[in-house]
Amino acid sequence: MRRGVPARLARLAGALVVLGLALSGCSAVAAERPTVVVTTNILGDITRNMVGDQAEVVVLMESNADPHSFGISARQAAVIENADLIVHNGGGLEEGILNHVEAAAAEGVPTVAAMDAVEPLAFTHGDDDGGGDAQDPHFWTDPARVAEAAEAIAGSVLEHVDGVDSDAVQAQTGSYVQQLGELEASMEASFAAIEPARRKLITNHHVFGYLAARFGFEVIGAVIPSGTTLASPSSADLNDLTSKIRSAGVVAIFADSSQPERLAQVLAAEAGQDIAVVPLFTESLGAEGSAGATYLDMMRANTESITQALS
Template identity: 35%
Template sequence: MRKAMQICALFLLAVLAACDQRRPAAGSGRKTIVATYSVLGSVAKELAGDEFEVRTLIPNGMDIHEWEPSARDIEALTRADLIVENGLELEGGLGKALDQARKAGVRFFTASDHVTVRVVGVGEGIPTGDPDQAPGARDPHLWTDPLAMKAVAGALAGDIRKHFGKDLSARNEELGKGLDALDAEIRQKVERLPVGRRKLVTGHESLGYFAQRYGFTLVGAVIPGLSTEGAGSAATMAHLKKLIREKDVKVIFTEVGTSPRTVEALARETQVRAVPLATHTLPGDGSYRSFERELAATILKELQ
């Protein structure tokens, strides 16, 4: 029933969009940017917030992989002047709505087109037969690397200047300097943690860019894949337990979209700690830098 209602909503909004695609937000003379999720929206707002009406579609703290839009959300997409998406199939539940917006002629900026995309390495994680866990699968979780986000911001500034005539170079330079400083700060703190303790077990395979940037090893994940839409089998759980013991892992980081009951059972059976980690959720101030700083601080504190 829910799927049928969404299809009807998409059809209706396609008709409305054909008649009136570009009405500005009520009470605002500015053009509208819609970012798909909160962390990406935070960077877009810091870069372009004075010149555009910037809103985020997926509510902060919700599972990016599985969240599905309402009719009002679909309308916001079809009326946007620019949609800023992650790409690499991260926003799985938004797929049909994003396709509808493309057909309506909305301009898109895809963040993953402007970074060096990390791929799953040989021997990484837990073999499952799932294509998104096979060596060479492209990882969408680019926002855990501040220098990747710097590249995204720079490309977005260029895109906005080209298509909307707004010069955001000063704001982009300031944002870039802040992200360089953030990277240096995290790197300095990571260097105090012995290499042998830099081992990550997470809810799903979400920290690949962070691990690659700062020299951590990805041991495995409760949901062995690049999204939360799958589930671990008895065989993959047994394999993960074995890896946790062999690699002397001390902590399992649990995330939005991971079953707390499964994590608690795994932690109990392997005698390690289960610690919540905000890999997809902005902190109270809505700042990307605060998000990344808190992410790193939690990881480093628990692995000491």
């Protein structure tokens, strides 16, 4: 459903702001296209694969950033307010900018939460998240759920963004969903090399619940016993996790490549075992040219790292 004339005028004024932004680095010609604003860089890459050149996709979160804590500038807030569509993760992930998304929605800007399209999981371990009742927003570690979210995002683009070529968006979405299916199959084949007794995950916070459920892993715990990086572990938390590591025979702790791994290193040393600390791309894409520059690349790189560490 489209908004009225005042909203259209506001969007036109906002487009003039976009022209001057280094945010998107786009030309004046590109800025004339409709604008889809995406909060996280993982969803941004997914959306770009489906939208192609049909709209300008503006991603708010930079590479190697933390979706729980990143914030935006006043200029970026203006882009949100004047978007043709806002794509966000949902599930409380983008804690630093959720108020901006909600404010834009209240003013009539169409929004789509990717989490609304998937079956959510509760946190496997979540003492700080409502005793396991809180939804886990990290659905992208499961390519099958990403495919569901991708189709929902494409549907919102076709519904709310004027001027896009429906056939092009549908074709690009179909191609990308096929690539996601191929990714899931390749992950399954790679993980088959890991013995069931070694499929145990320790991460720096609870981020791999969906991957564990899809591919048959057990989440033993996390350095930060929460679904957000904004929490902090207590001494009792670390002592409890150390005991779990020893009893479960954990051989690797997986740390976010964009976050400090000091606590993970301390935990590995405290466990008194030969435990590797392995960096993964978990909540953000890596920089351009890195092994995690796109969602597909990120998942392939993580699969290889997990398989090598646990095989």
